[in-house]
Amino acid sequence: MATESSNGASIVTLKDVTKTFYRGKEPIHVLAGLDLDVPSGSFEALMGPSGSGKSTLLNLIAGLDRPTSGEVTVAGANLSRMSDGQLAKWRSQTIGFVFQSFNLIPVLTAAQNVELPLLLTDLGGADRKSRVATALRVVGLEDRMDHYPRQLSGGQEQRVAIARAIVNDPKIIVADEPTGDLDRKSADDVLTLMDKLNKELGKTIFMVTHDPAAAEKASVQRKLDKGALQ
Amino acid sequence: MVPVRYNIRSLLVRKVTTFATAIGIALVVFVFAAAQMLGEGVNRALANSGRTDTVIVLRKGSDAELSSTLDGERLNMLRSNSAVASSAPGGGVIGESVLVITAELADGSGGISNVLLRGMPADGMKFRPEARIVSGRAPSPGTNEVIVGKSISGRFEGIAPGKTFEVRRNRPLLVVGEFETGGTSYQSEVWGDLDTIRASVGRESVVSSARVRLTSASAFEGYRAAMEADKRLNLKVMREDDYFKKASEQTSGFLAGMGMVIAILFSIAAMIGAAITMNGAVANRTREIGTLRALGFSRLAILTSFMLEAIFLSLIGAAIGLLFVQLLALVSFPTMNFQTFSEIVIRFAATPAIMISSTIFAVAMGLLGGLAPAIRAARISPVEAMRG
Numbered sequence: 001m002a003t004e005s006s007n008g009a010s011i012v013t014l015k016d017v018t019k020t021f022y023r024g025k026e027p028i029h030v031l032a033g034l035d036l037d038v039p040s041g042s043f044e045a046l047m048g049p050s051g052s053g054k055s056t057l058l059n060l061i062a063g064l065d066r067p068t069s070g071e072v073t074v075a076g077a078n079l080s081r082m083s084d085g086q087l088a089k090w091r092s093q094t095i096g097f098v099f100q101s102f103n104l105i106p107v108l109t110a111a112q113n114v115e116l117p118l119l120l121t122d123l124g125g126a127d128r129k130s131r132v133a134t135a136l137r138v139v140g141l142e143d144r145m146d147h148y149p150r151q152l153s154g155g156q157e158q159r160v161a162i163a164r165a166i167v168n169d170p171k172i173i174v175a176d177e178p179t180g181d182l183d184r185k186s187a188d189d190v191l192t193l194m195d196k197l198n199k200e201l202g203k204t205i206f207m208v209t210h211d212p213a214a215a216e217k218a219s220v221q222r223k224l225d226k227g228a229l230q
Numbered sequence: 231m232v233p234v235r236y237n238i239r240s241l242l243v244r245k246v247t248t249f250a251t252a253i254g255i256a257l258v259v260f261v262f263a264a265a266q267m268l269g270e271g272v273n274r275a276l277a278n279s280g281r282t283d284t285v286i287v288l289r290k291g292s293d294a295e296l297s298s299t300l301d302g303e304r305l306n307m308l309r310s311n312s313a314v315a316s317s318a319p320g321g322g323v324i325g326e327s328v329l330v331i332t333a334e335l336a337d338g339s340g341g342i343s344n345v346l347l348r349g350m351p352a353d354g355m356k357f358r359p360e361a362r363i364v365s366g367r368a369p370s371p372g373t374n375e376v377i378v379g380k381s382i383s384g385r386f387e388g389i390a391p392g393k394t395f396e397v398r399r400n401r402p403l404l405v406v407g408e409f410e411t412g413g414t415s416y417q418s419e420v421w422g423d424l425d426t427i428r429a430s431v432g433r434e435s436v437v438s439s440a441r442v443r444l445t446s447a448s449a450f451e452g453y454r455a456a457m458e459a460d461k462r463l464n465l466k467v468m469r470e471d472d473y474f475k476k477a478s479e480q481t482s483g484f485l486a487g488m489g490m491v492i493a494i495l496f497s498i499a500a501m502i503g504a505a506i507t508m509n510g511a512v513a514n515r516t517r518e519i520g521t522l523r524a525l526g527f528s529r530l531a532i533l534t535s536f537m538l539e540a541i542f543l544s545l546i547g548a549a550i551g552l553l554f555v556q557l558l559a560l561v562s563f564p565t566m567n568f569q570t571f572s573e574i575v576i577r578f579a580a581t582p583a584i585m586i587s588s589t590i591f592a593v594a595m596g597l598l599g600g601l602a603p604a605i606r607a608a609r610i611s612p613v614e615a616m617r618g
């Protein structure tokens with residue numbers, strides 16, 4: 001896997017971003033005029049009270065959603081102007097996802113879950129297989145290839161999910177409370193792994209967390225409150 | 231593409247739901263295939279009735295003997311041709327009068343059904359070498375005596391050996407025996423004297439139809455051309471086996487059509503079942519689908535994936551339905567021939583074409599039932615992946 005250079009240039013830039021949801025006719029202004037710069041190669045933690053808009057912000061950075069107004073530029077692409085289909089393709093090439101509840105497909109084995117993002121590439125079966133093996137080795141679960149998610153512990157599931165997040169060699173890994181469903185020991189394993197991805201593979205990591213211990217692993221801690229970064 | 235094994239395993243994981251839905255589809259496929267197998271069975275059963283060297287002559291415009299009339303002049307015309315086997319019984323030509331009466335079923339149910347009554351000249355039985363008396367005796371010419379075909383003997387009030395029934399008030403017909411014709415549709419008729427029977431309905435001077443024995447089967451085309459040439463005679467000349475084939479097509483068409491209607495009605499229920507199952511699958515897998523979308527799978531990939539899942543579901547149903555429908559090949563039963571009102575024995579007959587069309591029907595059900603849920607799945611936002 002290629003190593004990204006940590007040269008300090010911004011990989012994520014948000015300019016005057018607003019996000020408004022509507023509950024019926026009533027607007028909910030979640031983000032209002034938010035600016036953000038994330039340097040390439042950094043490991044950032046985003047904290048803040050529940051309902052402050054952390055997941056909303058993460059979704060914008062990851063190209064899962066579009067802002068109501070403002071510019072979102074990630075890895076050189078202006079996401080505000082991309083169609084649904086373009087965003088999907090862009091995500092598959094640029095973003096690795098780590099979810100709070102792991103989100104492995106229960107009917108697929110660990111290896112098949114990790115392989116999913118590769119099915120969107122032109123890689124042949126043999127290449128995919130070796131990439132899957134490499135990713136599982138990085139997370140220390142090469143011996144669990146053929147296990148189904150229900151045969152794994154929560155910590156192992158999240159490590160498989162991390163293998164899935166890196167198998168496509170994305171520039172950025174986004175994680176929404178990756179340790180929220182884990183016990184302390186598993187949480188620490190996952191955080192150590194994320195640190196390794198950042199330091200050894202040069203991945204930019206943007207992580208939402210409630211856990212101060214998790215935030216401590218990150219090089220930058222940000223706090224979101226009432227839709228504004230502190 | 232979302233890997234196909236994702237859909238197959240998702241179906242297998244939900245064993246009970248998948249199986250219940252598949253059974254619904256299987257039922258429809260069963261009915262659909264059975265109806266066509268029945269139609270095919272009718273065709274096979276009737277295609278063998280009738281002789282190739284015998285001709286049925288009707289009034290043009292009539293499809294059946296019942297609606298046809300021929301007068302004496304036309305009967306004479308039919309004889310005046312060298313293709314007629316004049317040494318055969320009746321000089322090779324017999325005119326018969328046919329009518330249908332309603333009779334009460336003898337099973338005490340109070341139901342009624344139709345019986346075909348055929349009045350024939352003295353040589354009528356001899357004209358059909360396959361016909362023979364199996365009990366009692368032949369009716370005496372010029373009397374009110376009749377014989378009843380073995381297939382329907384005893385099925386109706388008064389239409390059994392030794393009993394009498396009425397066609398017209400105070401003109402009872404007396405059953406003096408039973409006959410068989412080797413299983414052809416004639417075996418479901420009542421035969422009596424031509425003059426007695428046509429007098430009872432006031433059609434003394436005409437017959438319904440004529441049967442002509444030809445010197446050989448190959449003489450048919452020439453004979454028909456000759457008889458149909460004179461447009462004023464208004465005759466329709468058919469080979470007896472073709473006549474039965476046509477009758478079988480009507481009957482099999484009716485049965486297949488009935489079955490098709492039932493299958494389509496059932497298929498609506500099965501389709502709703504498939505739609506409910508697929509909708510449940512989509513609802514339960516909202517986060518899964520959101521995750522696939524987040525990973526970069528397109529809306530089209532999700533749509534395709536769930537359509538495939540619906541097709542797999544219907545194929546499981548088709549396989550079960552077609553497996554059970556094979557058992558019908560062991561079943562045979564009597565049914566009504568709607569043109570000649572005779573009973574015929576039907577055996578369900580499977581053909582590759584029927585198996586293929588039934589499978590296509592099942593897949594169509596899956597596609598229709600699965601479409602709305604698949605669209606729903608494709609619309610799921612990738613943001614759903616983030617929700618706990």
Ligand SMILES: Nc1ncnc2c1ncn2[C@@H]1O[C@H](COP(=O)(O)OP(=O)(O)OP(=O)(O)O)[C@@H](O)[C@H]1O
Pocket residue numbers: 021022023028030048049050051052053054055056057
């Ligand atoms: N699709 C939506 N429609 C309407 N309101 C929404 C939607 N998504 C989020 N919200 C609202 O936006 C606000 C911010 O939500 P968000 O999920 O970003 O918060 P959060 O900081 O991640 O909270 P938590 O720590 O509980 O995960 C909340 O008030 C939420 O109800």
Ligand SMILES: [Mg+2]
Pocket residue numbers: 054055056176
């Ligand atoms: Mg959140």
